[in-house]
Amino acid sequence: MAKVKQKKERTFLQDLLNFQGSLNGKSQFLDKVRLKGAEGVRNTPFPTKKLEDWKYISLRDLYRDSYELASELDVEVPDFSEHYLPESEQSRLVFINGSYSEAHSTTEALPDDVTIGNIAQLAAEDNELLKEHLNTYAQNNFEDDVFTAFNSAFLKDGAFIHVPEGKTVDTPIHLLNIQTDAEEHYFATPRTVIAAEQDSEVTVIEDHIGLADNKYFNLPVVEVNLEEGAHVKHTKIQRDSRKAIHIARTAAFVAKHADYESYTITRGAKLSRNEPRISQRDEEVEFTVDGLVLIDGDQVSDTHSVMDHRFSHAESHQLHKCVINGKAHSVFNGKIFVQRDAQKIDSFQENRNLLLSRKGLVNTKPQLEIFADDVVCTHGATVGQLEQDELFYLKSRGLNEQQARELLIYAFALETIENISVDSVQELLAEEVRNFTKRQLDSELAV
């Protein structure tokens, strides 16, 4: 009986491991990382609904359909320059279907002592910094996670950024992950590593864009390490194709006086699962894990976050806002751990949901696990609709239904995007909110 069950849970993802070795041979270091990943995949079953942490979403689509590793890039790529950020004209790395595109990338605006490049190339050069950092943090925070292992097993390429001690990088770095419809049913395993040395500062925009409407599986893993006094601003924008599956992991380690500031915008994919896990490495740190989710149709978005307070004097902030329309389904589980010796922790967590339709669904579970006694933790969750009073007020001033809704939804979302330091990103997100509202009205009219 048990055996049958075991077999059922086995997916093509495990079988894929047979081909995993084909990536090897260019860098001994990467070969080792992949080997370790493959081992992890072999030893860890893929999750099912039976697990508490996976009970609200179904991965059936992922397990049933088969996906192949995206082939090397030799395809005609449509023009996607509209997605370039003006602030990052000279500081951009582009990956197309998981492969680095030198033609689209440029890092001219960045100081020479900043190490930036694609992982495959740096690994081939046997770069010491890469070897020091790559997989260190992911391995640590996602030890038992089969998806992280899968990303490692098939690690092909990704972005590596190392900012040396005392350096402030003024120019935001744009990591543009483009997916085309040149292939169907492929998977991409982009890896991003951001290593910020003591007192350094850097802004990174991690951007995932699906240009078409095809099925693919995007499994990004991001590792961030902040040494003492470092400040990393990390914005992630997920605009994958509406048929894509996006399962993401972010491991961040924050040392003394460091500040990890992250904003995650979820707009695309049929199914997305985000798991940021932030760990304190020393006393007196700050971190922000804000998020904005805009979903409609049959989209599912799931955020499972962990904020692990291990030392005293931490200030952490998580505002997670979701706008849900159509039959979309939003899941939030935010775990806040405060370990026994972590005193004087000031932690804020709130999940606010704006439910625009009757058929939308929200599951939310803020979760505190506190083992210290001198802490201030506020947490909460709300589910609400657009306020009729506010709508009437705006309409009485002459705004039509569309304008009024647009303003109110934008106002709801604003708090999670107004602190993003790159102007063009704020603007493009405002535009995303507007488009989302328009889509919403269109679909309502169509009914």
Next chain:
Amino acid sequence: MLEIKDLHVCVEEDGTEILKGVNLTINEGEVHAIMGPNGSGKSTLSKVVAGHEAYEVTQGDILFEGESILELEADERAHLGLFLAFQYPVEVPGVTNKNLLRQAYNTIAQEQGREELDPLQFEDYAKEKLDLIKMKPEFIERSVNAGFSGGEKKRNEIFQMAVLDPKISFLDETDSGLDIDALKTVANGINQIADDDNAVVMVTHYQRILDYITPDHVHVMIDGEIAKSGDKDLAIKLEEQGYDWLIEPATASVNGEQQ
């Protein structure tokens, strides 16, 4: 300009009748005051004119410049030039005054075939209007009414009126909550906005604001009807004597009929 004819209104949800046959005609260049006890239906009348969806008109009509507006949405009424200064202005966190008003101004301008203003032009235009009621410029950058004091909210309503330049404005207890100096300033602003081409209807409980803005007509609403109309002397009499003298005879006559 605005004709309210035998207007009967009930609450959409439970059918409770609130307005029981209101008749009121407002012409260009006029200032009207509506007074009356709490719960008599003054705000309901104002909101129904503005197009609030919580109420259902069961009988009668509202004509604006000769045409019924009952089928129009709130925004379409605003496009025609109707304005309501709310008794309880709504807070809209995240939406700045400037953002709302520029969009509102331009939408109305577009509908009325007037020139739209670009952000810079609008800024200058809005500054003028702020001066009119002596409101600090930082208020236009703030979220609509969010965290405003009671008096600031009322002043903000009149600022919006000044910006949108409506043809007919219902000001629902704009004077309540304003301090003595603010009342003077706001009244002064309203006087400057009021001209021969527009009309103002003030709902108020107090004679004081009428010292600054002289009404052409004063109406008393009691239990969903206009029980009495007169000139500004009526307001003075009400201030002195209250509403009892208007309510008592009505009750008596009902009793009389029953006997």
